[in-house]
Every structure is written in structure tokens, then in C-alpha cells.
Amino acid sequence: MLRFLADRLLAAIPTLLLITIIVFGLQQLLPGDVALILAGDERDPAAIEEIRELYGLNDPLPIQYFRWFADMLQGDFGRSLRTGAPVGPMILEKLPITLELAALALLFSIAIGIPTGIISAIRKGSALDYGANIVALSGISLPSFWLGIMLILLFSVQLDWLPAGGYVSPLEDLGGNLARMIMPAFVLGTALAASMMRHTRSAMLSVMRQDYVRTARAKGLSERTVILKHALRNALVPIITLTALQFGTLVAGAVLTEQVFNIPGFGKLIVDAVFNRDYPVVQAVTLATGIGFVLMSLLADIGYFLVSPKLRG
């Protein structure tokens, strides 16, 4: 177990290092002089030179990178060019909002994706399976931000049942929080549900070919027991792993969903940062999502390891 964990961690380290190099490299894409951008309205050459010294822009790139990297290891992700506030706490402050959205979205996608996946696996080749496949394909093809706009049109503009957006802390007003979260969570959930359904279907199909499922049937167990107790329980492992790898879809979807519904989360932070040309914030958010993905795949590996006897042996 320890050996496996150590192997996985070691393999993740070069990936993490390369992610930091890519994110650092982003700023080399900036057209023109970085010092001029940092200076804002300041046009005095002496002042610009001062900024260049202050940020170490006269140093060779590798030195700049190592300084940036060392700061980051100490938890210093730079300062916002806009407000001067440290970026790390800015991200941490927004994170719970996006995590709530993501958790609710996962609930939606599980509630939609897993039952439909099971049904289309059991009724493989039937009209139901065919229909579910069309729905999944449509779900993949539907731009989530447009689905969000359509829901606002229906439930906020036409019916006036739900607020069109915004955010209220669940600690202050749980009802108001859920009323504002239900549409965005559904939108983000459908983006995931399609792939969840496809994963569930193929995992169930491969499990149902296994000997233990045949044995369970031969014992005379009811079809319901066979499916839920024997097949689904084993199919859940690949479903959970593949879902963990959908982290990217979830984060990217959150950016658009938060924009549509005006939710002040992690995704809104990066979009606002882009428009304010607040490059350190853009870099820090990009880095955080990359690291988040590597950690999620590590967790998926560990989860897989814990439940799969073949790997353990």
C-alpha cells in the first residue's frame, strides 16, 4: 500500500512541476513589456525601471521562475494587480461557493446519470437504450451557458418562480441559497450527467458479463438483487474513478455557470481577473485547477487501489 502510494506521488511530482512551468510561461505570451502593464497609467521611465527592479524583471527567466516557485511553496501566490490583495486568500474565500455548486451539481448528475446508465445497460439495444443515447449525445452538444439562459427565461422571466441569479450564504438563509443554487447546479449537473450515463452503461455492460453475475442469477436471486447488489456494486468502482477524472469538466462548467447566474465563486474570479487584466490571479486560478486535477487523479488511483483486490495483491 505504502509502496503504491509512494509510486503514485513520485509520478505526480514531474507533472506538477511542469504545470508550474506552463503557468509561469503564460506571462511570456503577453504582448509588450510586462513592466508597462504593471505600471498601469504610470509613464515615467524612472518609475517603470523601479517597477522592473521591484518585480525582478531584469533577472534571467529561470531565476524569475525559481523565485516565483519558491514564493508559491511558501503559500505566496502573488498579489492582485487590481487591489494589491494577496491572491491565495482571494481564491480560498471564493472556493466554498464553487464547492457547494459543484457538490449539488454532482448530486444532480448522479441522480440522472446512474439510473439511466443502468437502464440502458439492462435494456441494451432497446428503444429505451437508443433514446437514452440520443439524450446523452444532446447533453454533450448543449452549450451549458445557453441551457442556463433558457432556464432563467422560463423560471425567472416567464414564471417568476426562482431568482435569476446571485448568491446568498446557506448559513444566513438556506432557503434563499437553495433557490438560487438549484438552476445553476442543474445546468452544471447535466453537463456531467451525459458522461456519467455513458460510463455507467459501459461499466454495467462489462460487469454483467462476469462469472459472479451469472452465478448470482443461477442461484435464483431476483433480477433486482443481481443488478443492484452484485453488478452495480462492482461497476461503481470504474464509475467513481471516471467521475473523478471529470474534474476538468466540472471546473470549466462552473466558470460558465457562475457567469450566467452571477455567482461570485472561483469561476467568476478568473473571468473578472481576465477583464481586469489581473494576470497573477489568472495564473493562480489556472495553477490551482491543474493541481486540483492531479490531486483528484491521485485520489481516484487510491480509491481504485483500495477496492480492487487485483491491484492489492
Add this chain to the structure above:
Amino acid sequence: MAVTGTLQVPERRQRSRVLRRFFRNRPAVIGGVVILITVLVAIFAPLLAPYDPTATDWGKVRQAPSAEHWLGTDDLGRDSLSRLIYGARASLMAGVVSVLIAVGIGVPFGMISGYVGGWLDAVMMRITDAVLAIPFLILAIALAAFLGPSLTNAMIAIGLSASPVFARLARGQTLVVRLEDYVQAARSIGAPHVIILLRHIFPNILPPILVQATLTIAIAIIAEASLSFLGLGQQPPLPSWGGMLNTARSFLYQAPEMAIWPGIAIFVTVLAFNVFGDGLHDALDPKDE
């Protein structure tokens, strides 16, 4: 001559078999027709559009659909139908160009990685892993932010972000094909590596890359629409479907119809590419059925 003759016959037969399988798949054929129509609309936009898509008219702001303006007008009095028609250009161009960029970078990268192997392969694949770790749209947003917002930069950003998928695919395929007899034979007679890669390996790894490219066009069109929706793609006043939805979002209470058609256009086009790609996949690789 005799040798080439015996080689060509099964190849041609195989090609017609693939085509026959594809045409039996009705949704895929419909997808192909929809793609063709969208391409024609984009090409002949100046002939089809009833108005100039950027011509404003302050006397006709946010009008409901009428005989004069079939889909109404937007917040600046521009004809929504004309903007929708011209918007097909931005979407299709972004889809195709960014996938060409992704293929152009990813496929040679992956082929070299898989063909050379060893430590070079290990390093190249770690780089691919690192780019793949950053969520596709986040990387595209970050790249577009640093490059500056424009349709060209959006296409570059999407292309770069999508390239690791092709690198992985090309590498995996190259690893398989590398061991085939014809590659070994070419090697044994001393053919240069470039020739082996281009003439012997590339044609044989092409089918899965084509399938992936079709499906990635679908992803790229949504990504371009997303970037334009966020204001990082096609810049106003030029029309794009994502940009139209961005504008529409501000007028949901005053002009709800502005938000409907651009979304349907994106959805139908993307669905067409997805269905077409799935059909292509099934036709080229029937063992999956």
C-alpha cells in the same frame, strides 16, 4: 505493377465497406447533411443574409420578429437573422482552424514520442500530462487572456489546449503500428526515419485521428462559443453565436427572443459533428458494436 495491384484491391474494397457501413447509419448521414448546410450558409452568407450584420439602426432597437426582420433585431437595431447567418462563419472557422492547430502540433509530437521511445517518450508524455491536467477551458481562457481577446487568439488558445489529446492518441497508435511487418521491413532496408513516419506510420494511424478530429471540432465550436460568450473570442461588432448570447443575457426581460436562436444554432451544429464523428467511428472500427 503486379505488386501494387494486389495491394490496392483490398484497400479499395475496404474503403467501400467503410462507406457502406457509414451510409447505413442514418443519424450520421443526417449529421453530415447538417454540417454541409452549415458550411454552405457560412460560405454564402453575403448572398443569404437579408441585411448587413453590423449595420445598426437606432430606430429599430430590440424589435420582435416581423416580416421585415424574421428573427427580430438586437440591442443596436441590427438584424438578428443576418447576424446568425454570419455567425456560422466564426463558429465553423474556429472549429476547423483550432482542430487543425491541435492536429498539427499534437500528431507529430505524439508520433515522435511513440516512435523514438525511451527517455524522450517519457519526457514528452509528462509534458502532455501536465497540459492535460489543466482543464481544457481554463487553459483556453488563460491563454486567450494573455494573448489578448480576438477570434484568432481564441483559435490558437483552443488549438493549443486540445493538442495533448491528439499527442496521446498518435503516440498510442504509433506504438502499435511501429511493430507491424511493413514498418520493420522498411526499417530493415534502411529507409530514413522521416520516410517511415510519413509514408508507413502516418497513413495507418489516420483513421482514429480523423474520428477524434471530428469530435474535437464539436468541442472546439462549444469552446469558441464559450470564449465569445465570456468576451474572449470574436470581438464586437463582428457577429458570433457566443457573442450574441452574451448580449442577449443583458436583455432577458426586455427581449427574450434574442437568446433563443444563437443557442439553437450552436446546439444543432455541435450535435451534427458529434453524430457524424460517432458514425465515422463505428464505420471505421466496427468491432466496438
